[in-house]
Amino acid sequence: MKTLSLKDELQNNPYPGRGIIAGKSADGKYAVSAYWTMGRSAGSRNRVFVTDGEGIRTQAFDPSLIAGDPSLIIYAAVRVLGKNLIVTNGDQTDTIFDGLKNGLTFEQSLRSRKYEHDAPNYTPRISSILTTENGTLHYALSILKSDNGNPDCTERFTYTYENPKNGDGRFIHTYTSDGNPLPSFEGEPKLIRIEGDIDTFANNIWSWLNEENKVSLFVRFTDIETGKYETRIINKNK
16 A cells, blocks of 8 residues: 555645544554544534543533534543553544443444434544554554445444554545535545654644644554553644
8 A cells, every 4th residue: 555645635635524543653662643623614613622531522612602413523532441542533432432341342342333413424433443562552443434425324444453564554534525515535544654753743733734624633642562651632722
């Protein structure tokens, strides 16, 4: 698979929607995870990321402006269960967390879910899990989407990566581009390079996202050997 430029992928797409990156730092020391939100409507833009224990959740910046279905806007985006870091674009974070606690796999946990009920977009649910144990990293990415806009069929894809190369990351997002309705992501997660330390990586992503549509960004670097982590959160609303 061709390695793509993350800068080009973000700068040349005004609306990739919500996006997830999972991978390994260039020096091989860290499991790397990133998640961001974007929005076109006032309700979607009225959000911030806030810490919640070891994870993060979305929160309304101005509670008086909440519109539409709150479950599609307010949710736990990041949760930690043991050595597992769960990152998703919706309340399926809790579905995965509960499933793992009950002995299900990442993929099995998501069998009870499908795309978001926001017709006519039917926004895909994208999810990731990064597991660090015994000095190794493996991770998986999932996307649940409608069949080319047909709500009667749910397409389910899970991609698993064992012992990834240093500096390799995989990038998945909800929409291929802007539009009405919004066209869902297509194909397998894109191969990109993860470069620099946590601040360089976070600041680059934030600077490359469309200025008008970007809302919030989360980045975490987890030491693969020790499990200790650093987190960066950037919110447009302050």
